[in-house]
Amino acid sequence: MEPVKVGLLGLGTVGGGTLTVLTRNANEIARRAGRGIEIAHAAARDYNPASIEGLEHVGRIGDDAFAVVDDPEIQIVVELIGGYSPARELVLKAIANGKHVVTANKALIARHGNEIFAAAQARGVMVGFEAAVAGGIPIIKALREGLAANHIEWIAGIINGTGNFILTEMRDKGRDFADVLAEAQALGYAEADPTFDVEGIDAAHKLTILGSLAFGIPLQFERCFTEGISKIGALDVTYAAELGYRIKHLGIARRSPGGIELRVHPTLIPERRLIANVDGVMNAVLVKGDAVGPTLYYGAGAGALPTASAVIADLVDVVRTLTTDPNNRVPHLAFQPDELVDTPVLRMDEIETAYYLRLSALDQPGVMARIASILGEEGISIEAIKQKEPGEGETHVPLVMLTHRVIEGRMNEAIARIEALESVQGAVMRIRMESLSG
């Protein structure tokens, strides 16, 4: 059978990786897909031909991405440019032209996925986006197909490798955030502008997608709560460890009685959980289904070849189902398009979690009692409280507390009252805590 003709937009890291893997494993991929996959037309600006294995097998290379999307010979368009524009216009044009699309663009799907999937549905084409979440880990497929029997209760994922590398280094070496960030930038694990990664925006894009797949709700990136890791101190990592916890930057999506939780923030989790031991740049997603219980998916969340693995898995999926009746394909967001529901996404102050609190208090009798009584008045139970040794000649001591679960709004009140105490110095450090068991 004739090879399937694919158009490739972008020859950067992932585009180059995709060509490399398609070239190296051409025979094995064709033996699985039933047909060869040929990159017949590619478009890119500013790429380095010498660094890309397999470039010689590309039919035609130009610099006009719209020419690829309009090329009548092309059946599937792979979008690896990234960003919102012109990626959105290109993808919509490809769909309008009746072409299937595969993309690794998490920002695009998180923000414009509803529009893109509606267009694809109307035109009867597929849009694959396995590479948009957790790189090479087939987590989209697991949620959309492998766990289709389940009422999904919650998802908790380490879905940004840069952040996980930084937190792992902070723990292993007792170093501070800024120090490790500089090293990660030098190693190429972090961008020159690290905001996207360390402030949780990248993770929020991915979590938005996972939440929709799990709960059958439209994509709503703007409702995802996001807090970064830049305020975590070496002290917090140490204290957490002393209490039997690790700090991970988690994306958490959960069904709760009032609605859906979508939140990215640093989180204390028990060190004995498997996911607490996912270190360095690796990613992992823990999914709790009512029938299957907890399942975990672990692997490389970024990088040229792992991301290419997911892009090509989508290509093989499309090739295998190229002639399928469009009404009998796997729906983009796991649920049939007319079966999505608009369960509200909760604000962070409506959400219940447990907390780790660290503050600096005057080393005097009665101070701890005053703080405990404020928490009690706000309905917050204390699970553990530890006063650390004061530094030489210091009048204030670090106080660390773990609380039971409480609505964040109440915790905000309590923290405001504690910070207003004269005996308390500076801000209260607050890190949310999850058992990941129920």
Next chain:
Amino acid sequence: MEPVKVGLLGLGTVGGGTLTVLTRNANEIARRAGRGIEIAHAAARDYNPASIEGLEHVGRIGDDAFAVVDDPEIQIVVELIGGYSPARELVLKAIANGKHVVTANKALIARHGNEIFAAAQARGVMVGFEAAVAGGIPIIKALREGLAANHIEWIAGIINGTGNFILTEMRDKGRDFADVLAEAQALGYAEADPTFDVEGIDAAHKLTILGSLAFGIPLQFERCFTEGISKIGALDVTYAAELGYRIKHLGIARRSPGGIELRVHPTLIPERRLIANVDGVMNAVLVKGDAVGPTLYYGAGAGALPTASAVIADLVDVVRTLTTDPNNRVPHLAFQPDELVDTPVLRMDEIETAYYLRLSALDQPGVMARIASILGEEGISIEAIKQKEPGEGETHVPLVMLTHRVIEGRMNEAIARIEALESVQGAVMRIRMESLSG
């Protein structure tokens, strides 16, 4: 749209669980699948109606499985009887009748899968078997679809929950095999006759299936090497821990230059590997692909509801692709049927691994040197050697060694020579060792 009519063979643990999940999550499953799934006809002997949630939704229940398979109303047959016969006859009859099949029967697929898939291919129907390996973990789907871009290098799996429970208890409590086995039997984690689980036969069935999916070879259960965990002593678990290793009962499938390795045996693995921390009855499969690197899939490997999760995922897959052209479906063994290759499966004595050796030697000068020199003569390098303290009044001391990688045939020679020494008492305990890194 009309619900899809399914026939169910068997109302035991998994059959009952499947009905329960189909009933509880009926609405959510239909929203994903695009149609309802109705158990229109079931057959079972000796089931307990009071214990099965959802039994009232079954159209018709009889005791004749062949009547279900021959029922013209039924589009998909779910086989949950287990064993070879009459499961094989029923599945082949269902296929001959043009019905799709979903099964959780690992023994059936491992032994008769080639015949069953050929029949299904010829008749244009699907046979789903996600539940046959690692219960609720969607590992079949990951290998067959999610990792389709990769040249798979190796797989290492904890794929028998009973065995993993026993090894975990032995480590946590310093107890002996027989002791923990008795407890596992009392808890219902181990069968009255535990041979199938603890001697690795169940794991070998599953590994046979994983190996075929990974490497595109026909199923050949009879070529899978199998060694159980019943000879592992509490001492071995302790010594392994002292050296930084855990003992897990692994199924390993690997491509090596001479052919395919398919082997189930106790294995020392570094304690820092994520899979080394998979404890209790949980399962996990670690897959190394050339593009994606290592990925790991973790979850419940058995039990009514987790297994039902996988059975129903297959049902949803079949429902979603019911009208698909048979030539455009995902091939049963990941590779197109005419693309399977007959790469030879190696004998165990042709396979290279590292080893942990424990033996009891006379506490005299020169004995250790004699043993080391035998190993040297056989081309075996020693990585570590530890002589333990002798017991009160004992003339022999335990000697523990870790070796570098060597062909097992050479190791067999060396062990025979060491056991023949007068200064060595009894047999040499040998446990294979894998780094799971490369």
